[in-house]
Amino acid sequence: MRAPSKKYEKKKSPRTTPPVVLVRLNPLVALETQPDGSIAAHVEGYSEPLGTFSAAAAERALELQTGLPLPRSEGDAVEREVERLMRQLARRGLLEYRLARTGDANDLVTIEPQTPDYWPRTPKLDDAATVVLSRFAYLRRRGTEMILESPRAGALLRIHDARIAALLTILATPQKISRIRRLDGYPGPALLALLLDCQILIEVDAAQRDTLRKAEGDDGLVLWDFHDLLFHARSTEGRQANPLGGLYPHTGLIAPLPAIRPAWPGKRIKLPESDRIASPLEQLLHDRHSTRDFDNHKPITLAELSTFLNNVARVRAKWSGQLEFADDGPDIEYTSRPYPAAGSAYELELYLAVANCDGLTPGFYHYDADAHALAAIDVRPQHFEAMLQSAGFAMDAPSPPQILITIAARFGRISWKYSAIAYALILKDVGVLIQTLYLVATDLGLGGCAIGTANIDLFAKMTGLDIHVEGPVGQFGLGRGMEPPPAG
Numbered sequence: 425m426r427a428p429s430k431k432y433e434k435k436k437s438p439r440t441t442p443p444v445v446l447v448r449l450n451p452l453v454a455l456e457t458q459p460d461g462s463i464a465a466h467v468e469g470y471s472e473p474l475g476t477f478s479a480a481a482a483e484r485a486l487e488l489q490t491g492l493p494l495p496r497s498e499g500d501a502v503e504r505e506v507e508r509l510m511r512q513l514a515r516r517g518l519l520e521y522r523l524a525r526t527g528d529a530n531d532l533v534t535i536e537p538q539t540p541d542y543w544p545r546t547p548k549l550d551d552a553a554t555v556v557l558s559r560f561a562y563l564r565r566r567g568t569e570m571i572l573e574s575p576r577a578g579a580l581l582r583i584h585d586a587r588i589a590a591l592l593t594i595l596a597t598p599q600k601i602s603r604i605r606r607l608d609g610y611p612g613p614a615l616l617a618l619l620l621d622c623q624i625l626i627e628v629d630a631a632q633r634d635t636l637r638k639a640e641g642d643d644g645l646v647l648w649d650f651h652d653l654l655f656h657a658r659s660t661e662g663r664q665a666n667p668l669g670g671l672y673p674h675t676g677l678i679a680p681l682p683a684i685r686p687a688w689p690g691k692r693i694k695l696p697e698s699d700r701i702a703s704p705l706e707q708l709l710h711d712r713h714s715t716r717d718f719d720n721h722k723p724i725t726l727a728e729l730s731t732f733l734n735n736v737a738r739v740r741a742k743w744s745g746q747l748e749f750a751d752d753g754p755d756i757e758y759t760s761r762p763y764p765a766a767g768s769a770y771e772l773e774l775y776l777a778v779a780n781c782d783g784l785t786p787g788f789y790h791y792d793a794d795a796h797a798l799a800a801i802d803v804r805p806q807h808f809e810a811m812l813q814s815a816g817f818a819m820d821a822p823s824p825p826q827i828l829i830t831i832a833a834r835f836g837r838i839s840w841k842y843s844a845i846a847y848a849l850i851l852k853d854v855g856v857l858i859q860t861l862y863l864v865a866t867d868l869g870l871g872g873c874a875i876g877t878a879n880i881d882l883f884a885k886m887t888g889l890d891i892h893v894e895g896p897v898g899q900f901g902l903g904r905g906m907e908p909p910p911a912g
């Protein structure tokens with residue numbers, strides 16, 4: 425065999441070395457090391473202690489400003505220490521990740537974690553595998569950057585190189601990895617591996633080309649429309665890192681709208697005032713208000729909770745019927761309950777985080793609306809506490825509610841029938857149910873408060889249910905309200 429001549433020997437230039445993943449501090453974060461080895465992260469005036477580290481690890485951690493390679497499993501003691509520091513930072517959302525060629529200051533892609541558990545993984549690619557873009561992935565402009573994201577992904581990607589956008593276009597059709605490797609502007613295996621890990625790319629059988637929707641996941645996922653899953657993941661907590669809630673983001677830019685709509689011009693007909701005695705319903709509507717402060721010396725009792733659940737959500741009747749417009753369609757089961765529901769689907773389930781109820785052991789329960797029973801669900805104490813604490817925080821209350829009701833939707837119950845409007849119908853059903861919870865609580869002399877946010881990731885961890893199968897779409901704090909202070 426002839427040795428290759430010098431002329432043909434490939435010398436690797438920085439432009440041809442494949443890009444690697446580097447771990448970098450979020451630009452808003454600075455690390456401070458104390459003489460005793462303790463390291464803290466400073467973020468916008470806050471300081472987060474991260475533990476104590478050796479001088480060598482603290483020295484290496486300085487490189488987190490520009491980027492350190494992902495730790496290797498065979499790394500030395502210092503590398504393992506730096507990994508511990510990185511994991512501490514990752515859990516607090518203080519890291520981002522660069523995909524860049526070694527020695528190149530420009531990122532091809534910057535990865536922004538969206539969930540506290542996100543850690544970039546670059547599994548080895550199989551040349552024979554076929555991959556395609558997820559139908560939930562999308563590119564959009566954010567500020568002056570191009571973002572690639574998906575409601576299924578634990579991270580979003582800022583794309584800095586137009587050739588990657590071009591590659592994504594090609595990936596709208598299933599492609600073999602071996603073919604992608606030969607494409608012009610191929611960005612190296614790390615990006616493909618990251619995208620697969622994030623479920624922005626999915627692996628399919630070459631034979632599944634025509635059934636990509638089915639190939640992407642289980643039946644629960646097949647039933648979701650793109651905009652519905654995006655709306656669900658982006659309007660709840662747990663699967664995104666965007667600021668959320670009453671943050672008044674447009675103060676200073678746009679004046680607040682008046683509470684009462686400016687009157688239409690033209691003829692007005694003044695309506696007569698009613699002078700009849702208020703009916704019980706009128707009185708109930710009049711008395712209903714939100715209660716955020718609960719009397720923990722006189723908690724709600726099990727008997728009151730039972731009456732409450734019976735009146736708001738218990739199954740009143742069951743029947744089944746054939747699919748409309750199809751003689752050979754499947755039989756569909758229906759129920760009737762105290763509140764109205766789109767298509768009589770009754771997709772909403774009640775889960776109770778019971779903190780303080782006389783006669784009921786604290787814990788997490790599902791309300792079986794058919795059997796009128798509570799089924800205990802084993803959950804980790806820290807998850808249970810986190811759920812109650814965040815409800816207390818959302819209500820700006822001195823303590824969590826005595827019972828936190830999570831309204832969860834069995835999404836497929838609605839989306840099996842309704843295209844494009846499924847998630848909107850679910851939220852409308854939640855509104856109807858919330859008013860029912862308020863009115864029944866008021867009627868029983870109890871107090872309650874709707875809560876606008878819920879953490880879908882936390883609920884998934886507590887129940888083991890995938891976020892696209894069943895998950896929170898509303899919450900309601902319930903209990904016995906504090907007596908108002910005596911007048912005068």
Ligand SMILES: Cc1cc2nc3c(=O)[nH]c(=O)nc-3n(C[C@H](O)[C@H](O)[C@H](O)COP(=O)(O)O)c2cc1C
Nearest residue numbers: 712713714715716818819820858873874875876877
């Ligand atoms: C959909 C919905 C979400 C709400 N979210 C919250 C919340 O997160 N925190 C809170 O303290 N109150 C929340 N509320 C309660 C409202 O603040 C309250 O209904 C409103 O201020 C009117 O007061 P009232 O209920 O006492 O009449 C919510 C109410 C609704 C209907």
